[in-house]
Amino acid sequence: MSDGSAAPSQPSAASPAASPAAPPARLGGRRTVTIVAIAIIAAAILGGIWYWENGQPTEPAQAAAPPAPPAVTVATPIQKEIVEWDEFTGQFAAVDYVEIRARVSGYLDEIHFTDGQIVNKGDLLFVIDPRPYQIALDSAKAQLGEASARLDLATRQLARAASLRKSDYVAASTYDERAQDVASATAAVETAKAAINSAELDLEFTHVTAPLTGRVGRHEVSLGNLISGGATGGSIGNTTLLTTIVSLDPIYLNFDVSESDLLSYQRAVASGRLKSPRDQPIGVFAHLPDEQKWSLEGRLDFISNQVDRSTGTIRARATFPNPGYLITPGQFGRVRIPASEPYQAILIPDDALVTDQSRKLVLTIGPDNTVVPKVVRPGPKYDPLGLRIVREGLTPADKIIINGLLRARPGAKVTPTPGTIQPEPQS
Numbered sequence: 473m474s475d476g477s478a479a480p481s482q483p484s485a486a487s488p489a490a491s492p493a494a495p496p497a498r499l500g501g502r503r504t505v506t507i508v509a510i511a512i513i514a515a516a517i518l519g520g521i522w523y524w525e526n527g528q529p530t531e532p533a534q535a536a537a538p539p540a541p542p543a544v545t546v547a548t549p550i551q552k553e554i555v556e557w558d559e560f561t562g563q564f565a566a567v568d569y570v571e572i573r574a575r576v577s578g579y580l581d582e583i584h585f586t587d588g589q590i591v592n593k594g595d596l597l598f599v600i601d602p603r604p605y606q607i608a609l610d611s612a613k614a615q616l617g618e619a620s621a622r623l624d625l626a627t628r629q630l631a632r633a634a635s636l637r638k639s640d641y642v643a644a645s646t647y648d649e650r651a652q653d654v655a656s657a658t659a660a661v662e663t664a665k666a667a668i669n670s671a672e673l674d675l676e677f678t679h680v681t682a683p684l685t686g687r688v689g690r691h692e693v694s695l696g697n698l699i700s701g702g703a704t705g706g707s708i709g710n711t712t713l714l715t716t717i718v719s720l721d722p723i724y725l726n727f728d729v730s731e732s733d734l735l736s737y738q739r740a741v742a743s744g745r746l747k748s749p750r751d752q753p754i755g756v757f758a759h760l761p762d763e764q765k766w767s768l769e770g771r772l773d774f775i776s777n778q779v780d781r782s783t784g785t786i787r788a789r790a791t792f793p794n795p796g797y798l799i800t801p802g803q804f805g806r807v808r809i810p811a812s813e814p815y816q817a818i819l820i821p822d823d824a825l826v827t828d829q830s831r832k833l834v835l836t837i838g839p840d841n842t843v844v845p846k847v848v849r850p851g852p853k854y855d856p857l858g859l860r861i862v863r864e865g866l867t868p869a870d871k872i873i874i875n876g877l878l879r880a881r882p883g884a885k886v887t888p889t890p891g892t893i894q895p896e897p898q899s
Contacts, residue, residue, distance in 0.1 A: 541884070544876035545891040546837050550819040551868045554854055556811040556861070562727030562758075566718035566801040567791075568684050573711045574600060574701035575677040580693055587690040590797070591682045591717065598680040598691075598714055600699055605678055609671035616664035623657035630654045677701070686719040687797070718801050721794040725758055725770070725807055728785035737811070745813055749775055749788075756790045758807040760799070768792050772809055817851075818866050819859035821893055824874050825850060834866060835873040835880050837888050843880045846870070858896030 582599035585591060630650040682688070692713050693699065702711045729737075740746035747754060753773045757766035770792035779786045790807055792799070799805075826833040826845070833845045848865030866872070873880055874893060880886055 541841065541887045542876065542879035543887045543889055544837075544873045544880050546871045546888040547874050547891045547893050548871060549862065549866055549868060550857070550859065550893050550895075551816055552819060552857070553814050554817045554819075554856075554861075555814050556817075556852060556854075557757075557808040558733060558811045559806055559808045560727040560729065562725045562790075562805055562807050564799050564801055564803045564805060565724045565726050566686070566720070567722055567724055568686065568717075568719040569801075570683055570717045572597065572680060572682075572714045572717065574598070574680060574699045574714060576600060576605065576674050576699075576701040578602075578604065578678065578699055578701070580695055580697050580699050583691055583695060585688055585691075587688070589688060590686070590720075591688045592685045593682055595682045596679060597682055597688070600678040600680070600701075602675055602678040605671065605675040609668065609675050612664060612667035612671040616661065616668055619657065619660035619664040623654065623661050626650065626653035626657040680714065682717060684717060684719055686717045689716040689718075691715050720797045720799070720801075722770075722791050723794040723799050723801065725790045725792060725805055727788055727790075727807055728780075728783065729775075729788050731779055731784045731786070734779070734786050740812065746810070747813070749773075754810060756807055756809045758790065758792060758805050760803065760805050766808065768805075817854070818862040818868065819854060819857060819893075820862055820866070820872060821858075821874060821896075822853070822860050824872050824877075825860065826877060834862075834870075835877060835882070836866075837871040837873065837886065841885050841888055843873070843882050843884055843886055845882045859893070 578600040580598060581601050584596045584598070591597070630647075630653070633647045633650040692715055697712075699714070700710060700712045737746060741748045749772045753771035756770055756772045758768040758770065759766050760768075770790045772788065772790045774789040776787040788809075790809075820834065824834055825848075826835060828845075831847050832850050834848050836844045836846055838844045846865050849863045851861035851863045853860055871888070873886075874891060876886075
């Protein structure tokens with residue numbers, strides 16, 4: 473019985489012969505894959521791999537080129553002849569300061585000034601009641617007249633005794649007494665003259681005048697008060713302070729210099745890099761707290777002879793003209809003094825300095841545009857240009873990086889762009 477479904481289960485006679493043909497078909501597929509792989513590898517080696525896009529072969533983009541070295545701005549340092557300055561805070565003081573006190577005692581009768589005005593030397597300030605001293609002067613003059621009369625009498629008696637002594641009518645002792653009377657009368661006259669001089673001085677001292685030109689303070693005693701005076705030898709605490717006067721032109725500026733700064737100045741003087749202020753005055757500048765420019769020009773004319781043990785500083789003093797009386801004693805000011813003689817300095821901006829732990833570096837560019845760090849020793853800032861002084865480590869020919877420091881690495885190459893250092897003067 474024939475069944476269409478059972479036909480495949482019974483192999484025909486031709487089946488054994490047909491089955492060996494399958495392996496050659498599979499071998500041909502492997503060869504095709506191998507050839508395609510070899511072609512892909514060859515294409516990759518010769519011209520890059522081709523990709524298929526939308527059924528079409530596409531050539532890929534070329535590999536990206538390495539990035540160019542970072543761009544930086546370079547410039548040569550500024551070389552300029554400068555003078556270094558050190559700044560200190562000081563206090564102005566009057567060249568002359570006088571406390572006006574009475575030399576004689578008495579009641580205050582007159583005041584001849586307005587508090588705070590400018591007075592000139594010799595101007596009348598106070599008048600103490602002069603009547604008691606006028607009386608004393610008149611009494612001294614009367615005593616002089618009496619002493620002069622006694623001297624005149626003694627002189628005549630001595631002359632008569634001398635004449636009689638020649639004839640031996642007067643004893644020698646009598647003659648000696650007459651001579652002694654003349655000497656005593658002469659001394660009395662001199663004493664009377666000295667009393668007159670003293671009385672005249674006391675009378676003069678009742679008129680208190682200004683001993684110098686300057687600004688007078690307020691009157692410390694009002695009219696009608698009893699003034700306690702003392703000419704010489706008395707304690708100042710027992711005399712009455714009437715007022716004070718301070719001179720204004722010129723004026724001092726006192727300031728303190730630290731021991732370390734003093735030592736650096738001494739080293740500079742010893743090496744010949746700085747003139748000694750003890751030998752000759754040195755020009756200095758100053759300004760008031762509300763000023764930005766150094767408007768005052770004066771001379772450094774004094775340095776103390778010892779360092780203060782309690783503060784470790786030494787007192788110095790500069791003198792400034794004050795013709796308009798703008799400056800008042802007691803005000804504060806800033807003073808700058810030269811710390812060097814004029815010399816050629818290397819100047820760079822602060823932005824070009826790099827800190828490496830305790831060292832200061834400047835990144836420079838070598839001939840092959842390689843970043844070369846250099847250790848430098850910076851100095852103070854030069855305010856007129858707003859640039860930093862470099863004492864060691866740079867030459868005027870060095871090319872330093874002034875912009876793009878974050879993109880520069882030591883030993884790496886950069887693309888330098890020429891630039892210039894722009895001064896930024898400080899106020």
